[in-house]
Amino acid sequence: MGRAEKVVLAYSGGVDTSVCIPYLKEEWGVKEVITLAADLGQGEELKPIQSKALKCGAVESLVEDAKETFVKEYAFPAIQANTLYENRYPLSTALARPLIAKLLVEAAEKYGADAVAHGCTGKGNDQVRFDVGIMALNPNLKVLAPAREWGMSREEAITYGEKFGMEFPVKKSSPYSIDRNLLGRSIEAGPLEDPMTEPPEEVFVMTKAIADTPNEPEYIEIGFERGIPVSINGNQLNPVELITQLNEIVGNHGFGRIDMIENRVVGIKSREIYETPALLALINAHRDLESLTLTADITNYKQGIEQTYSELIYRGLWYSPLKEALDAFIQKTQERVSGSVRIKLFKGNATIVGRKSANSIYTPDLATYGAEDKFDHKAAEGFIYIWGLPTRVWAEKTK
Numbered sequence: 001m002g003r004a005e006k007v008v009l010a011y012s013g014g015v016d017t018s019v020c021i022p023y024l025k026e027e028w029g030v031k032e033v034i035t036l037a038a039d040l041g042q043g044e045e046l047k048p049i050q051s052k053a054l055k056c057g058a059v060e061s062l063v064e065d066a067k068e069t070f071v072k073e074y075a076f077p078a079i080q081a082n083t084l085y086e087n088r089y090p091l092s093t094a095l096a097r098p099l100i101a102k103l104l105v106e107a108a109e110k111y112g113a114d115a116v117a118h119g120c121t122g123k124g125n126d127q128v129r130f131d132v133g134i135m136a137l138n139p140n141l142k143v144l145a146p147a148r149e150w151g152m153s154r155e156e157a158i159t160y161g162e163k164f165g166m167e168f169p170v171k172k173s174s175p176y177s178i179d180r181n182l183l184g185r186s187i188e189a190g191p192l193e194d195p196m197t198e199p200p201e202e203v204f205v206m207t208k209a210i211a212d213t214p215n216e217p218e219y220i221e222i223g224f225e226r227g228i229p230v231s232i233n234g235n236q237l238n239p240v241e242l243i244t245q246l247n248e249i250v251g252n253h254g255f256g257r258i259d260m261i262e263n264r265v266v267g268i269k270s271r272e273i274y275e276t277p278a279l280l281a282l283i284n285a286h287r288d289l290e291s292l293t294l295t296a297d298i299t300n301y302k303q304g305i306e307q308t309y310s311e312l313i314y315r316g317l318w319y320s321p322l323k324e325a326l327d328a329f330i331q332k333t334q335e336r337v338s339g340s341v342r343i344k345l346f347k348g349n350a351t352i353v354g355r356k357s358a359n360s361i362y363t364p365d366l367a368t369y370g371a372e373d374k375f376d377h378k379a380a381e382g383f384i385y386i387w388g389l390p391t392r393v394w395a396e397k398t399k
């Protein structure tokens, strides 16, 4: 008896996931491996990946274009929640995992598989997100993670694959581990493992070096409806187009790089470099529009929700009752978050320089320092007497 009969494997076309195919069959007695590659805008041709999977011994090779779902159902809610893990990482990689988990489970159900598999090792966050996501969606499916158990180095994995007639073109091997999708790139390992080493310019693809950015600022206006970005400079765009174009525009000015030491779920600190031009600019713009349209107490309370929401995405709890409950709160807050935000892009900055909304609760009559002022200055005195009373009493007793 093998570990499973029929398995749907998350497939990227790389060495590890390719070697998983013969490994699952030969070592773990799996009868049929179906591979699934999700197109999340990683900018790779998926057709060759499809034939590669079949060559490696898969019975079926599925490719799913999930770009629109990715942006609409995963990125947009995160923007509405202004999610930044540890106040900095907009979760560009983390958001893709629950979607891939969902595609795996759907395929397993459709093809009658009794297990799903992925190529994650035992040290990262992604294994947590896949495993927990899958068990949340279908607790009866087994999850197989060969690379977590096989104990092979990369070279050994290549040798193993070659035994089964697999060919690995000798491409210039990169010292980096890179994950990429429409929302951004995550880069780690190699020289970056020294936290004091500046990331070499070669790791960046979506964002220009400051020295190469335009010498004139560029202004853009992002339109939002109920907290969702819908237009750039007045042009309504579909979700995928909007992110794609914005990555270009913002990356061209060198904005969107992050260099951080982060705390992984498995307890390890890791040094990660990110470039997420559109996503980071959108979160900043969205938060700004909220400041114009939400009450002070909602804004303050929402910050705690946002932190919890960021953590649950990072920690693999996308499909959890807590996430659903927080969604209800967040969606309610977004009802009036419509309007537009003006951003000035220049030399690595995306500075918000203006915002407007038909739902603005900014009140010029109250805010102004001019003659039109409607604020009742005398009322401040009584307010301060009561507001400061506990402090006065305390001071009188202790000073």
Ligand code: ARG
Binding pocket: 091, 093, 094, 125, 126, 177, 178, 179, 186, 187, 188, 272
């Ligand atoms: N640290 C990021 C996260 O947990 C990215 C993980 C994948 N990174 C990579 N370079 N392969 O979401």
